[in-house]
Amino acid sequence: xxxxxxxxxxxxxxxxxxxxxxxxxxxxxxxxxxxxxxxxxxxxxxxxxxxxxxxxxxxxxxxxxxxxxxxxxxxxxxxxxxxxxxxxxxxxxxxxxxxxxxxxxxxxxxxxxxxxxxxxxxxxxxxxxxxxxxxxxxxxxxxxxxxxxxxxxxxxxxxxxxxxxxxxxxxxxxxxxxxxxxxxxxxxxxxxx
Ligand code: GLV
Ligand code: MN
Numbered sequence: 001x002x003x004x005x006x007x008x009x010x011x012x013x014x015x016x017x018x019x020x021x022x023x024x025x026x027x028x029x030x031x032x033x034x035x036x037x038x039x040x041x042x043x044x045x046x047x048x049x050x051x052x053x054x055x056x057x058x059x060x061x062x063x064x065x066x067x068x069x070x071x072x073x074x075x076x077x078x079x080x081x082x083x084x085x086x087x088x089x090x091x092x093x094x095x096x097x098x099x100x101x102x103x104x105x106x107x108x109x110x111x112x113x114x115x116x117x118x119x120x121x122x123x124x125x126x127x128x129x130x131x132x133x134x135x136x137x138x139x140x141x142x143x144x145x146x147x148x149x150x151x152x153x154x155x156x157x158x159x160x161x162x163x164x165x166x167x168x169x170x171x172x173x174x175x176x177x178x179x180x181x182x183x184x185x186x187x188x189x190x191x192x193x
Contacts, residue, residue: 001091002089002150009063009065009066009067010066012026013062023058038073039054039073043073048190058150065150068150070151076133076134076142079134080134082133086157087155092152093122093145093146094124098119099140105132163193
């Protein structure tokens with residue numbers, strides 16, 4: 001859903017300051033600007049979530065600048081969870097390459113649509129809706145996702161709410177989650193930084 005380009009391509013000059021929409025065009029262009037090697041994995045999933053996401057967006061693959069499209073390589077350890085998150089600037093479409101993944105998204109009425117997907121199956125997440133993936137198999141799972149934005153952005157709910165800088169006041173979070181200070185403090189300690 002990015003705006004339409006007005007030229008064949010405009011390889012992003014990441015050293016220049018971002019302009020109103022994306023990056024200025026780089027002047028010297030070569031074949032390598034149109035290719036990217038970072039979607040193969042394997043990725044390190046030894047973290048509390050058991051997930052790792054390698055993006056091919058305008059920041060890692062500047063050839064995407066002005067073209068309104070990007071991808072991710074997502075790997076999940078057995079039991080791993082890609083936390084509930086949303087992309088403010090893009091609809092997401094994805095396919096499972098290996099493993100068995102519970103994919104879900106929530107509507108603005110809090111209806112959950114979900115399914116367990118296996119290799120070769122695909123899903124779509126409408127723009128801006130909260131979604132997650134959970135590896136329900138015994139082995140690692142891998143997905144390739146794609147977006148109609150060169151930089152879809154990701155608002156990862158646990159990190160946004162409990163790991164912001166500066167922090168959201170505890171008074172806000174205890175009220176919002178109808179819980180106590182200890183619980184909020186404990187959650188913040190997991191997401192600080
Ligand atoms: C998965 O939801 C992703 O954003 O790549
Ligand atoms: Mn996503």
